[in-house]
Amino acid sequence: METLVNLAILSGLVLRALLPAIRKMLKDPSGFRWEHTYTLTALSAVLAWYTISPCFTVSEGDTVFVLVKAFAFGFGALSALNEAVAWLKKVSSDKG
8 A cells, every 4th residue: 555655646746747748738739849857857756755755644544535645745745845946936036
């Protein structure tokens, strides 16, 4: 069960990391070009997985519910991290 939970967390992280690329690809499939920033973002999601996966506690209950909760945990954690980085960039650019 723990392996499945870790895979669900990792899936949430990677999907959130690649969501901008997926949006661009769906918006304009013919003009879409893979950029290395997408690869770096996905790799950073894997690194984030090592950091946040110990914070997730596997609870008792239905397996599907636990896996959905783990996926949402990974997705939400990277979303919060992305928002914090964007906010810090804005704050630092406003000062300079």
